[in-house]
Amino acid sequence: MTGIRISNLVKQWDDVRAVDDVSFDVPQGRLTVLLGPSGCGKSTILRMIAGLEDASAGEILIDGRDVTREDPSRRGVSMVFQSYALFPHLSVRENILFGLKVRRVPVAEQEKRLAEAAHMVGLGDLLDRKPANLSGGQRQRVALSRTIVANQPVCLMDEPLSNLDAKLRAEMRDEICALQRKLALTMVYVTHDQIEAMSMADQVVLLKDGQVEQTGTPSELYEMPRTTFAAGFLGMPPMNVLRMDQLSGAGMPKGAVPKAEPGCMLGIRPEHIRIAGKGLPVEVASTDYMGAETVLRLRHADEVVMARIHGRPQVVAGDRLNIAWAADEIHVFDETGTRRGSPDT
Amino acid sequence: MRHVHGWLLLTPAAILLVSFTHYPTIATVINSFFSKGNSVRPSRFIGLGNYEAMTQDPIFWKVLFNNMWFALGTIPTSIGLAIIMALAVNRAMPGRSFVRMAYFTPTILPMIAVANIWLFFYSPDIGLIDQITGWFGFSSHNWLGDPDTVLSSIIVMTVWKEAGFFMIFYLAALQHIPPELGEAAKLEGASRWYYFRRVVFPLLMPTTLFVLINAVLNSFKLVDHLFVLTKGGPDNASNLLLYYIFENAFSYFDTNYAATLTVVLLGLLAVMALVQFFVLDRRIHYR
Numbered sequence: 160m161t162g163i164r165i166s167n168l169v170k171q172w173d174d175v176r177a178v179d180d181v182s183f184d185v186p187q188g189r190l191t192v193l194l195g196p197s198g199c200g201k202s203t204i205l206r207m208i209a210g211l212e213d214a215s216a217g218e219i220l221i222d223g224r225d226v227t228r229e230d231p232s233r234r235g236v237s238m239v240f241q242s243y244a245l246f247p248h249l250s251v252r253e254n255i256l257f258g259l260k261v262r263r264v265p266v267a268e269q270e271k272r273l274a275e276a277a278h279m280v281g282l283g284d285l286l287d288r289k290p291a292n293l294s295g296g297q298r299q300r301v302a303l304s305r306t307i308v309a310n311q312p313v314c315l316m317d318e319p320l321s322n323l324d325a326k327l328r329a330e331m332r333d334e335i336c337a338l339q340r341k342l343a344l345t346m347v348y349v350t351h352d353q354i355e356a357m358s359m360a361d362q363v364v365l366l367k368d369g370q371v372e373q374t375g376t377p378s379e380l381y382e383m384p385r386t387t388f389a390a391g392f393l394g395m396p397p398m399n400v401l402r403m404d405q406l407s408g409a410g411m412p413k414g415a416v417p418k419a420e421p422g423c424m425l426g427i428r429p430e431h432i433r434i435a436g437k438g439l440p441v442e443v444a445s446t447d448y449m450g451a452e453t454v455l456r457l458r459h460a461d462e463v464v465m466a467r468i469h470g471r472p473q474v475v476a477g478d479r480l481n482i483a484w485a486a487d488e489i490h491v492f493d494e495t496g497t498r499r500g501s502p503d504t
Numbered sequence: 505m506r507h508v509h510g511w512l513l514l515t516p517a518a519i520l521l522v523s524f525t526h527y528p529t530i531a532t533v534i535n536s537f538f539s540k541g542n543s544v545r546p547s548r549f550i551g552l553g554n555y556e557a558m559t560q561d562p563i564f565w566k567v568l569f570n571n572m573w574f575a576l577g578t579i580p581t582s583i584g585l586a587i588i589m590a591l592a593v594n595r596a597m598p599g600r601s602f603v604r605m606a607y608f609t610p611t612i613l614p615m616i617a618v619a620n621i622w623l624f625f626y627s628p629d630i631g632l633i634d635q636i637t638g639w640f641g642f643s644s645h646n647w648l649g650d651p652d653t654v655l656s657s658i659i660v661m662t663v664w665k666e667a668g669f670f671m672i673f674y675l676a677a678l679q680h681i682p683p684e685l686g687e688a689a690k691l692e693g694a695s696r697w698y699y700f701r702r703v704v705f706p707l708l709m710p711t712t713l714f715v716l717i718n719a720v721l722n723s724f725k726l727v728d729h730l731f732v733l734t735k736g737g738p739d740n741a742s743n744l745l746l747y748y749i750f751e752n753a754f755s756y757f758d759t760n761y762a763a764t765l766t767v768v769l770l771g772l773l774a775v776m777a778l779v780q781f782f783v784l785d786r787r788i789h790y791r
């Protein structure tokens with residue numbers, strides 16, 4: 160059974176095609192992340208699923224039911240907004256109960272769900288405060304509680320952590336994941352932060368310019384990027400994508416640099432590069448010491464190569480050295496930027 | 505030295521404030537304790553004599569009640585209309601700026617011009633209203649000449665003028681309400697009326713307080729329309745407190761009685777402003 164099925168979804172503003180023929184499935188009870196750079200249409204897709212925006216074409220099915228033209232309140236979804244959308248004049252309690260009051264849930268049931276939700280996210284003693292008197296993390300929890308009490312099978316989140324500082328963000332990330340699993344929510348989570356995507360997702364839908372670039376688990380996307388865009392979007396620093404005709408395999412293990420074809424690209428992750436006695440000659444442009452590892456910016460002819468080296472290698476800017484990598488770590492892309500030998504090319 | 509500079513900077517404002525606000529207020533209060541003087545009998549101190557005379561003055565009570573009806577007739581209606589108009593133009597629709605401007609036009613017209621336009625509307629037989637009602641077979645009516653309709657006529661005109669002005673404040677306030685609040689409510693299935701009642705209206709309360717104070721002040725300050733339209737008549741049916749003060753001071757030259765009435769007006773306004781601030785303020789959510 161499918162949680163949500165999106166097929167051939169299109170959103171056309173006057174002259175912008177924000178979402179262009181997007182199809183993907185969101186498995187029930189799993190966390191799917193919509194990932195992509197700013198302006199690629201993530202929020203628009205989410206808002207169409209919620210019903211806040213009309214689809215120009217295509218279909219949205221939730222639990223097998225076509226909801227493309229359904230009223231937002233009857234789609235069985237709840238949503239957490241980036242700005243949290245808390246009502247500033249209502250107390251935390253009233254904010255959480257707002258939806259239940261609209262839906263005329265009996266008072267006893269309201270109180271029960273409120274108590275559960277407040278307990279689950281740790282808001283117990285803040286129920287009488289106004290949102291203005293809460294910290295960012297606490298407001299986030301109120302927004303989450305609203306989702307919890309709503310008791311809807313599908314939960315949509317649009318960059319819910321982007322207003323928090325780094326430490327709190329990591330904390331809330333874990334909490335949202337735990338919540339999603341505990342309530343077995345079908346969750347669609349929008350972010351442009353690849354770390355959030357990698358650490359939270361059961362499935363990632365990578366978007367670019369309103370189109371799906373690749374769909375898969377985080378490890379599939381990381382290990383088998385289907386395009387140079389996917390290769391460059393994931394990883395910190397991202398995969399090196401080098402023009403093959405600039406490289407020579409001299410001194411490298413066999414197969415580490417395949418025979419060049421016009422326009423072909425070779426991808427290699429920074430962590431798979433090692434400093435070697437023989438191999439590709441490079442000049443060190445800069446070094447970034449991060450503690451457990453050091454990121455080297457290396458230059459070979461016109462190309463820049465990033466390398467992640469364990470510990471603190473004894474190199475400084477201006478040094479010349481040789482690098483190498485293993486043959487089974489490479490990715491080859493053809494002249495259109497598509498992975499060689501990927502199933503749908 | 506720093507003190508001197510500070511005081512020098514304050515002086516122009518202080519002089520203006522003292523000479524045009526504080527001094528006249530105090531002088532008015534003092535004047536109200538003196539009798540009306542003439543060439544034979546000079547003005548003399550009579551304590552609360554003017555106030556006693558005022559309580560015996562049937563016209564004073566009449567204008568006070570007129571003013572109360574006028575306030576009750578104009579304030580809720582113009583505020584309600586202002587909110588409705590602001591909600592109507594606070595969304596994407598063709599010709600939005602044109603409609604906004606149309607609502608605001610009455611405010612930018614000079615008071616005297618407005619009064620003259622409405623004088624034409626209300627004229628018996630040839631006026632706009634009589635011509636329209638004439639098509640439907642109603643007989644002509646002297647709207648401003650009939651003591652039963654004159655105050656209502658003035659009320660309608662004032663609402664027409666004020667609603668557009670208040671709308672601008674509501675429009676500004678509405679644009680400060682994040683659209684996500686409406687979307688969150690929509691996802692829960694809240695009707696537009698429910699959303700307005702539980703979210704929009706409470707969030708507009710600071711604006712409502714501001715507008716309310718202005719509306720109350722305006723309802724006691726109205727004088728120029730009366731001057732053009734009715735001169736307070738017929739039989740004081742449309743006379744309001746400030747116009748009555750004006751008449752006493754500049755038609756009957758009884759400045760001491762005018763001062764007495766002014767003190768009452770100031771007292772009324774002060775009490776109302778205080779009540780609004782202290783009673784309503786507690787219940788208002790400010791962002």
Ligand SMILES: Nc1ncnc2c1ncn2[C@@H]1O[C@H](COP(=O)(O)OP(=O)(O)OP(=O)(O)O)[C@@H](O)[C@H]1O
Binds near residue numbers: 173175199
């Ligand atoms: N109401 C609108 N009218 C016209 N164009 C719009 C509208 N809303 C969004 N767009 C356009 O649609 C495209 C996708 O917008 P969207 O908000 O979905 O991007 P996003 O992926 O969520 O970006 P971000 O990460 O910055 O939030 C953008 O180019 C944007 O300019």
Ligand SMILES: [Mg+2]
Binds near residue numbers: 201202203317
């Ligand atoms: Mg967005």
